[in-house]
Amino acid sequence: MEQLNSTSEEKILKAAKDVFMKYGLYGARMQDIADTAGINKALLHYYFRSKEKLFDKIFENALHKYFERINVFSDSSLPVIDQVFKYVENSIDFYAEYPKISMFIIKEIEINPELFHKKVQVIKKGKSIKMIEALEKAMAKGEIKKIDTAMFFINLQSLCSYPFIAKPIFKHSLKANDKDYDKDFSTGKLKRSVKNFVESSLSKK
Amino acid sequence: MEQLNSTSEEKILKAAKDVFMKYGLYGARMQDIADTAGINKALLHYYFRSKEKLFDKIFENALHKYFERINVFSDSSLPVIDQVFKYVENSIDFYAEYPKISMFIIKEIEINPELFHKKVQVIKKGKSIKMIEALEKAMAKGEIKKIDTAMFFINLQSLCSYPFIAKPIFKHSLKANDKDYDKDFSTGKLKRSVKNFVESSLSKK
DNA sequence: GTCTATACTCGGATAGAC
DNA sequence: GTCTATCCGAGTATAGAC
Structure with missing residues (x-):
């Protein structure tokens, strides 16, 4: 290639x-x-x-790209739910393009946690997740339901990234061939269904 | 050890x-x-x-355990939503015990798809997913909302397994140390939140 | 900068003693 | 069944020609 x-x-x-x-x-x-x-x-x-140095470069690039995506949350004047919708769309587009990125990071953390912590400190510098902060604020103002924001964040990440990670298994379990899965499992469908989740989790009525 | x-x-x-x-x-x-x-x-x-033969054994065991879990769905007389609740509880308990199993399978499929397909055929023998069948039936009878059952299944698997897979990342992103994450992220909390998802996805009102 | 040839280390596998 | 010693191919890394 x-x-x-x-x-x-x-x-x-x-x-x-x-x-x-x-x-x-x-x-x-x-x-x-x-x-x-x-x-x-x-x-x-x-x-x-050396192999190690080359790997280091690749791993660092992946971390950058991943945490950039995770932590973008625009401070626009839109209602917070709409901002989360936007976040979902961007995330799913991102994972469709880089389906293996989170798995890669996870696996390598397992093998070398120290490297990860060192590198992430440089990248994140202790920043906390912007979306969670925005949700906490909105919750305080009563704009959304009272929820566990960390758990909501975990659920959201799960819904957006796992379908791409587990594609090989689902492809098989759902007994569809390549084409069928890719057709059935349009990112559009996924976006709608994750947005439904957001709606029912956050919306007050 | x-x-x-x-x-x-x-x-x-x-x-x-x-x-x-x-x-x-x-x-x-x-x-x-x-x-x-x-x-x-x-x-x-x-x-x-040989290494290959030993690996084969391990991989086969993992596949068995995994598909057994995925595909258990009791034919009880309970309403289908309650059966899904049960499924969620069992799944989360399972992943808490074997957090790396799905990732292991996914990675190895990537490397050797043929092996996977051969082995899965032996294990599954073309059976389709029981839960999806049950949901289709319930839907036909009007017991639950009209939904895309395959997408629902994907969402459900995502919510149940990704939190365990991505634990190392979340631990860090949520800026909690080991203890905090394990405390905050009780399987109890996760179960509740996934059940909420099931409820709002399936329940007619 | 890019290649071929080669040095050297690592890791899977086997022989053989106990 | 379990160990030590060893073989040999595979894989990382370097030397050196072009």
Whole structure:
């Protein structure tokens, strides 16, 4: 899957992302990355010195992208529910594009929690989740139901990301072939159903 | 983490499960499994001949356990909503006990889809999901709202399993330390919130 | 910058003693 | 059944030519 109009470094990063996301740090093979990138194995070391360093780069990029998405919550003047709707749409579009990102992060945390904590501190600098803060405010003003905002957040993340993660299982369980699942399971349908969840969880009547 | 009152074979299976679930087939190391089991590397080969064969055993066990859980749906005389409630409780208890099982299966499908399909055919023999069938029936009788049952099933699985899978991320994002998360995130709270989802999705009024 | 050839380490597997 | 010692292929990394 060589990309013709890109530098070797870009090709390597793209290939490394795919291979590391599939196999993890220890499961991935440098040869596999080189083949995927369509270049020679020695070149990997020329650009990134070692497997660990290359992995580090990929992992860091993934963390950035993920936490950026998680924590965007615009301070617009819209009602908070509409803001959550917007968040849901963006999240689902995001996961449709990067279905494996959260799994990748989760797996690597399991293997190397220290690395994760170190890197996340740099990225997040102790910021708390904006959506939760906004919901707390709205709740205080009586705009929405009284809820456990952290649990709501967990539920929301679950609904938005798990369908993409577990796609291979669902595909099979629901006895649909590739085409059927991808057709049935349009992101549009998912968005509607998650929004229903938001509505019934937050709306007062 | 050697278990004193068990045979070597049992120790190996337990250790192999932990190590394979953490690192996957290619990332796992036989030495690591042997150390975890508190036995010698040669003994692994004595009992299971090869890494692949040992992995196969573990993967098969996981599939069995997982699909058994997914597909239990009692034919009791209870209203279908109560049956779904029951299903939710059992599922959450199950995932609390085996938090990594679905992730393990998903990752390995990604790496070796053929193996998965072969094994699942043996396990499932083409059976479709009982809960979905029950819901379709109830819907036809007008007992519940008109819904997309497959999407409902996906949502339900998401709500029940993702919180356990993503625990390491949530722990961090919600800025709680281990204790806090485990306290806050009681399975009781989760069960209630998922049941609310079921209620508002299915109940006619 | 990119390649081929090669050094060296790691990890799966086996032989053989007990 | 369980261990130590060892073999050998696979995988990371480097040297050096172009």
